[in-house]
Amino acid sequence: MSLNFILPDLGEGLTEAEIVSWLVAVGDTIAIDQPVVEVESAKSIVELPSPYGGVVVALNGSVGQIVHAGQVLLTVTDAADTAPPTSQPAPTPTSMPATVPPAKVGGAASGAVLIGYGTSENTRPVRRPATARFGLRPGLTTALTTPIVAPVAVVAPPAPTPVTAPISSASPAGRSPVVSPLVRRLARENGLDATRLIGSGSNALVLRRDVESVIRERAAATGPVSTVEPTPIVEPGVVVEPAPLVEHAPLVEPVETRSASTHDIRIPITGLRKVVSERMTTSRREIPEATVWLDVDATELFAARDRLFESTGERFSVTALIARFTVAGLRRFPLLNSSVDTASQEILQRGAINLGLAAQTPRGLMVPVVHDAQAMTTRELRDAIAGIVAQAADGAFPPSRLTGGTFTLNNFGALGVDGSAAIINHPEAAILGIGRMIERPWVVNHALAVRTVVELSLVFDHRVCDGGTAAGFLTYVARCIESPVSMLADL
Numbered sequence: 001m002s003l004n005f006i007l008p009d010l011g012e013g014l015t016e017a018e019i020v021s022w023l024v025a026v027g028d029t030i031a032i033d034q035p036v037v038e039v040e041s042a043k044s045i046v047e048l049p050s051p052y053g054g055v056v057v058a059l060n061g062s063v064g065q066i067v068h069a070g071q072v073l074l075t076v077t078d079a080a081d082t083a084p085p086t087s088q089p090a091p092t093p094t095s096m097p098a099t100v101p102p103a104k105v106g107g108a109a110s111g112a113v114l115i116g117y118g119t120s121e122n123t124r125p126v127r128r129p130a131t132a133r134f135g136l137r138p139g140l141t142t143a144l145t146t147p148i149v150a151p152v153a154v155v156a157p158p159a160p161t162p163v164t165a166p167i168s169s170a171s172p173a174g175r176s177p178v179v180s181p182l183v184r185r186l187a188r189e190n191g192l193d194a195t196r197l198i199g200s201g202s203n204a205l206v207l208r209r210d211v212e213s214v215i216r217e218r219a220a221a222t223g224p225v226s227t228v229e230p231t232p233i234v235e236p237g238v239v240v241e242p243a244p245l246v247e248h249a250p251l252v253e254p255v256e257t258r259s260a261s262t263h264d265i266r267i268p269i270t271g272l273r274k275v276v277s278e279r280m281t282t283s284r285r286e287i288p289e290a291t292v293w294l295d296v297d298a299t300e301l302f303a304a305r306d307r308l309f310e311s312t313g314e315r316f317s318v319t320a321l322i323a324r325f326t327v328a329g330l331r332r333f334p335l336l337n338s339s340v341d342t343a344s345q346e347i348l349q350r351g352a353i354n355l356g357l358a359a360q361t362p363r364g365l366m367v368p369v370v371h372d373a374q375a376m377t378t379r380e381l382r383d384a385i386a387g388i389v390a391q392a393a394d395g396a397f398p399p400s401r402l403t404g405g406t407f408t409l410n411n412f413g414a415l416g417v418d419g420s421a422a423i424i425n426h427p428e429a430a431i432l433g434i435g436r437m438i439e440r441p442w443v444v445n446h447a448l449a450v451r452t453v454v455e456l457s458l459v460f461d462h463r464v465c466d467g468g469t470a471a472g473f474l475t476y477v478a479r480c481i482e483s484p485v486s487m488l489a490d491l
Helices: 181-189 208-222 271-286 299-312 318-332 378-391 467-482 484-490
Strands: 002-006 016-022 035-040 045-049 054-059 066-068 072-077 289-297 338-341 346-349 355-357 359-361 364-366 407-410 430-434 438-444 447-461
Touching: 035 072, 181 208, 271 364, 289 467, 299 318, 299 447, 299 467, 299 484, 318 355, 318 378, 318 407, 318 430, 318 467, 318 484, 430 467, 447 467, 467 484
Parallel strands: 355 407, 407 430
Antiparallel strands: 002 072, 016 035, 016 066, 035 045, 054 072, 289 447, 338 346, 359 364, 430 447, 438 447
16 A cells, blocks of 8 residues: 655745755655655755655655645555565564554654644654665665775766766765755755765765865866855854955956856745745835934943953853843833734734844845843853854754744844844834944044944834834943943843
8 A cells, every 4th residue: 555745734834845855765665753855944954754654666856846735755655565475484573574563663652743644642753874864775884884985986067078076985876964054055056966975074974075175176177167156154243344445456357257148047936035035025015114223332332341251251242242232122112022913903012022133044044033032141142142153054943943033133234234224024023233343433522532333223113113112222222332331220
């Protein structure tokens, strides 16, 4: 009997996902709850476990293909249905069964955490050995632990000059382990399949340096070619100065730029970009927004940060300190920590402050959330933001980290700009922007002085509050930046 595993509801209203890699191949015998496919939704990259056990007879989709909820991903059948007739006696009780009974996996009920699949018990899924994850046959289970000596196959690219592309030493048809989405993306943008490369990491794991090495080898073999550079990662919380201007720079464009193709390129709006597009469009359509901004002397903020380090031995980022002031400001002006219920025509003022932080990641713009920021100390808030910065390196945020935000902090100064009229992260009511921090002439006690100045901008929903509330919040945060000790009264 054949059983079809369909793409389940991924939650959060997501109805489609992209197949990143298959973890099994046709002919493999799988168990219930065994991860079979890795898919990337607009929220995160996840492995999906199969609700059925048996022999894989069909994989209904290729890597890079978009699949929709309800579409068949994989078809399995009982091992007995595919086994050839034999007159041999039945296996002894000590033999390993070909399939795991659907009701039990490892002596416990299936715990597949998929909407519409799995049983009532939520047990830990049984995981396969690491070698099986990458589609290796049982006879090759030791291949990933053997030393990698030299490439065993040559793959010719479409170009006239053949280019040697190493593949896994496990087998000419084998697949190497790839964990990082950044590595996978870098390879794809340069016309490579990362799973076909030789990995230099632990257990033949393919690392970024492996992909870059193949790109350099290809360039050396075919001559100078233009490759797609990976998107730079801008970590929220890091204030950077713009690159210095180069005097007497040539005004003539490089030859490669002038001779580039003039053909139009169509880029599909899918995945995360599609979700961002829909949310921004909804925000512009529904929210009557207004913007207020203010230049602030941040010199004392940097002095306070240095004194904190001297007294505690711990480093506090400027963004973490401004986040602390923002939370205090929202407690004083709670209307900005709201959303509008258009169905009931009510303003929903939130009790908890779930602070979102706009982050530029390799997957695009994402807004991970620090939940219950109002209950955190400055140190706890700093650590939570540091964790977000670390995860922004590959954009691999869990879905729970990307939901529930009530107010967003956007440090676009890390991109080297002074200000921006940002778009509110629907359905929130406001977003606070931080520009770059640079030295400027500033009047102090009726005399000019050189001070570190930053521009703050607040975009707010005019249905929720009027300009007085928005200006009150913005000037409060500004006072905290100009004189951090003034916040002590609100602690």
